[in-house]
Amino acid sequence: MRIVIVGGGPAGLYLSLLLKRSGLGHSLQVVEQNAPDAAFGFGVVFSEDALEFLKKDDPAIFNAITPELERWSGIAIHHRGERVMLDGIGFTAVGRLHLIHLLQKQARDESVDVTFNRPVTDLSEFTDADLIVGADGVSSLVRRSDEAGFGTTLSYLTNRFAWFGTTKVFDTLSQTFLQTPAGPINAHHYRYSKTMSTFVVECSESTFFNSGFDRMSEDEAHAALERVFAQTLDGHPLIANRGSIWRQFPIIHNERWSVGNRVILGDALHTAHFSIGSGTRLAMEDAIALARAIAEHPTDVPAALAAYQAQRKPILDKLVNAANASAEWYENFGTHMALPPYDFAMSYLSRTGRMDIERIRKIAPEFTAAWEKHRTLPASP
Numbered sequence: 001m002r003i004v005i006v007g008g009g010p011a012g013l014y015l016s017l018l019l020k021r022s023g024l025g026h027s028l029q030v031v032e033q034n035a036p037d038a039a040f041g042f043g044v045v046f047s048e049d050a051l052e053f054l055k056k057d058d059p060a061i062f063n064a065i066t067p068e069l070e071r072w073s074g075i076a077i078h079h080r081g082e083r084v085m086l087d088g089i090g091f092t093a094v095g096r097l098h099l100i101h102l103l104q105k106q107a108r109d110e111s112v113d114v115t116f117n118r119p120v121t122d123l124s125e126f127t128d129a130d131l132i133v134g135a136d137g138v139s140s141l142v143r144r145s146d147e148a149g150f151g152t153t154l155s156y157l158t159n160r161f162a163w164f165g166t167t168k169v170f171d172t173l174s175q176t177f178l179q180t181p182a183g184p185i186n187a188h189h190y191r192y193s194k195t196m197s198t199f200v201v202e203c204s205e206s207t208f209f210n211s212g213f214d215r216m217s218e219d220e221a222h223a224a225l226e227r228v229f230a231q232t233l234d235g236h237p238l239i240a241n242r243g244s245i246w247r248q249f250p251i252i253h254n255e256r257w258s259v260g261n262r263v264i265l266g267d268a269l270h271t272a273h274f275s276i277g278s279g280t281r282l283a284m285e286d287a288i289a290l291a292r293a294i295a296e297h298p299t300d301v302p303a304a305l306a307a308y309q310a311q312r313k314p315i316l317d318k319l320v321n322a323a324n325a326s327a328e329w330y331e332n333f334g335t336h337m338a339l340p341p342y343d344f345a346m347s348y349l350s351r352t353g354r355m356d357i358e359r360i361r362k363i364a365p366e367f368t369a370a371w372e373k374h375r376t377l378p379a380s381p
């Protein structure tokens, strides 16, 4: 089968590796618009067991990634100058570019044909392909080639966010919520290497306009955010790259995952709000599901694509629903900030609706005990 993969991010590169290793002799081509070194964003976080799927399915990648991971257990919630620790919730993190380089290296080692610096502008250049895979991210050309066919819906959250890095190395995954004269603002921050941390700033639409961020240049906004988070940054700078402009997070959903010989995966197919740190893992798991479906139906593209959606969708929906619930909590975080620190932390922890008090007690016993001492609300979360 001749398979063209548009996009050399985590989804596209990983799929190419899996297809190559399947031994089915597919003719593969990955086409990436950027240079190998160009990647937006800084570190990405995975929940503690998020990479377990790789351990079983792909020990080579698992063994390449795991020594590079930063690890910690517990989340720190900073609110009203207090630090509340949520124990028992482990995370790992790695630089996004580093992860992509690892995948690029594996692809090179497996002699996958990856062409960089080549933006695809028209799918008609691949009329000879049996299968065209859209691993081309949130603005996917493959998806946009037939939004009615895919049954696409696209909406945007109202909050604004900007993705920075910093040389301040945080001890754990942390969330800092501040009340400023212009309104509430939040930063998600965690280290992803021995020398760097991710620092994603998020605020409501009203804070965005009241702060004048809409009228500031990128440099002015960058400097203003360093001032707002001066205490958290502790004298360290914010570092910008091309993902550091203000954006609204897109919520993408597709009723149908394939149309004819075109199929989509990763961010092209669905988004998962960064507050649950799962987009990369979902993209790679999509790749596993698609590669498996192709292996089960090596000469029957429609059957493979139908199997891909049928097998993967129920699992994916659960996580995407949790991500959407988390996004909804963040859309209203200014209102939740009326709660005192322990109640606020409990509201944060139960935001996806997947954890009741008994589960929270089991996972985070120290926090639950402290919350029971400090809570002002009589009801359970």
Ligand SMILES: Cc1cc2nc3c(=O)[nH]c(=O)nc-3n(C[C@H](O)[C@H](O)[C@H](O)COP(=O)(O)OP(=O)(O)OC[C@H]3O[C@@H](n4cnc5c(N)ncnc54)[C@H](O)[C@@H]3O)c2cc1C
Binding pocket: 006, 007, 008, 009, 010, 011, 012, 031, 032, 033, 034, 041, 043, 044, 045, 046, 118, 119, 120, 121, 135, 136, 137, 138, 139, 140, 141, 161, 162, 163, 200, 265, 266, 267, 268, 272, 274, 277, 278, 279, 280, 281, 283
């Ligand atoms: C602020 C923020 C924080 C995040 N934090 C986390 C986190 O902590 N953990 C986590 O797991 N995920 C996180 N994510 C999500 C994660 O970055 C994505 O879910 C993941 O990158 C999806 O992988 P992908 O391969 O589907 O898409 P992408 O990574 O977007 O890759 C798509 C690739 O396709 C290429 N491309 C696009 N169009 C074309 C074209 N026409 N021709 C050729 N090439 C093209 C692009 O250049 C890109 O390389 C975060 C996202 C944001 C915005």
